[in-house]
Amino acid sequence: MNSLITAAVLLALLGLAYQLGWSKSRRLETAGAKLHSRPSYHGYLTVVWALAPALVILLFWLLFSDRITQSYILSLLPPDVAALTGADLFSAIRRVRDIASGFGVAGETQPWENAAGQSLREFNALTFAIVTAAAAGAGALAMLWARSRIAPRFRARNEFEGVVRVLLIACSGVAILTTAGIIASLLAESIRFFSFISPIDFFFGTSWSPGFSTTGNEAHGEYGMIPLVWGTLMIAAIAMLVSLPIGLMTAVYLSQYAAPRLRDTVKPVIEILAGIPTIVYGFFALVTVGPFFSNVGALIGLDIRATSAFTAGVVMGIMIIPFISSLSDDILRQVPRAMRDGSLGLGATKSETIRQVILPAALPGIVGAFLLAVSRAIGETMIVVLAAGNSPYLRFNPFEPVSTVTVTIVKQLTGDTDFASPQSLVAFALGLTLFVMTLILNVVALQIVRRYREQYE
């Protein structure tokens, strides 16, 4: 309710700001002055100036209010409670907050808790009023200042252009800052993990058995990630063995042989494959494909487990086909027609032309597409969770169950987790490893694709 009223008041004020800027410049204009910028720009600029300081103040409040409230609550606690640490202190603070918000808490409330809740409620109301007043005051001042600047030669239009630019930069900044934040938190938590387990044991260990965090003993278990990376790579390799030939042939057919009408219907249909949620592929693998392979294996005297690297790899390969065929189709069609004509004009057949001229010319782009597909395969989770068997042992037989980096992250973070234990923290180290792997693949792939694009500018 509070925020709704605030928003309405804010909107009304912004309208007022626009009106102020617009009307003043309008008056100048009717008085016969030749304005540099049209009145609407003066209006917009006044709005921007009214909004900017208020937003800055609110942003700061958003960033620091939690910390300020926290220390205020601490000062309300009786000394014996304030002396608590960790989870106990955290839950005490939590209770005070819940009482203050009127949410209610479980169990008997102590008198001091009620008192603290009451004070906190008053504190919150007070700070809210102060912040709102500060924001409104600063906005009003800035708005008046902006209005006072309006003059015939004032370049509101150019200044507004600058504001638009800043806004656009800020938006793209959100994505970049988020990425940076994710990397920073991955790094920080990984470093915490490495305070328990030596990086050498983690990166080069060949045994994975992290144990349970609840046992509470000093033995943390073993965290060698080689079996997981091996499982990931084996499944990715099987997926690529399936998807590359099929995807590439599809692309060759679509780009070189199919009539335009056929191509325009077939391509979207293939791309539907890419729109199927991976969890659907996952249970498809688990329920249908796995048992099928297992039966086939039994027929030919091969021991194929229903959930295995093979099952997961094949299904993942099918998932990746549209990715490869669609990218490669675009790349093949970018090969200049002149190249094709040159070959056909020498008397080469269509398939000779494709094999010896078009594919080599498109090779860098196709390699790029391939690498992007590999990085998808490595990061893919749901299919492997369901179909790879989740068995973190170093095995070289693709028909046996394996586990992957992604599956292990899921496993370590589900159920009871304690983020101070290596059992959970290892997820961050694994995530970081995965991130670096796919990052390198993507950078290399994009580099190759870009170089290829330039070639035919």
Add this chain to the structure above:
Amino acid sequence: MTDLSTSETKPETIPMHMTSGSAIIESSELGKGKTVRTPDKENRPVRVKARDVSVFYGPKQALFDVSIDIPAKAVTAFIGPSGCGKSTFLRCLNRMNDTIEGCRVTGQIELDGSDIHDRDLDVVELRARVGMVFQKPNPFPKSIFENVAYGPKIHGLARSKSELEGIVESSLRRASLWEEVKDRLHEPGTGLSGGQQQRLCIARAIAVSPEVILMDEPCSALDPIATAKIEELIDELKQNFTIVIVTHSMQQAARVSQRTAFFHLGNLVEEGPTDTIFTSPKEKRTQDYITGRFG
């Protein structure tokens, strides 16, 4: 259209051993009273004979009943304003129009007296006999050597590596490129200059020993010096090949060709010895074009 056959050719002067010697007589029958062009006064045999060739792109007709005889071992130039169908007709001669979606060709085209649309004649074989050089140099993304060796390899023209090397060298020599590239045969062909790339493409076409070489504005992407080199090369090549060149430059047509054909709006307006076309054209449209009245 007026009958352009003149008395400059007398059938009895044509040596009988030349396959197309009798083509002159046939051609007048084939033309069924329409315009029939004759070979020039030097009595070169007819290598390519086209009768009533029309081309349609979908429903749109781009070429109307073109009939022409193209003499062997000479340069025939196609001139005309852009969009008049020069390239379209050129592409008929090695059936490259087959590769264009929705393109349909009617009429009759003979190479050395046999119909190029005949079922017995394979289009792959035809294109080996009628090579093509394109407007923009289009070397393959392979080495210089591989570019030239490409045709001989797919047609199995060389039995050994040394034979292949021989073909590559002689083709590059005939394209006057050998001296410039002999030390870097294994570098990419795309690294050459524009003019060198175009000569590489000519060498690539020569390497399969075609009878006819079609060139579609081969110099339009080149600077004047590179153009002069290619023109010089064309002049030499005509001793061994029949050359058809499309050009938008009348000076170029005058410099390199023995015969010139003027196209306008999909019609072949006039065709004859180059000097006649440029000095005393019969048609007003030709006159207007070569004097720069339109184009």
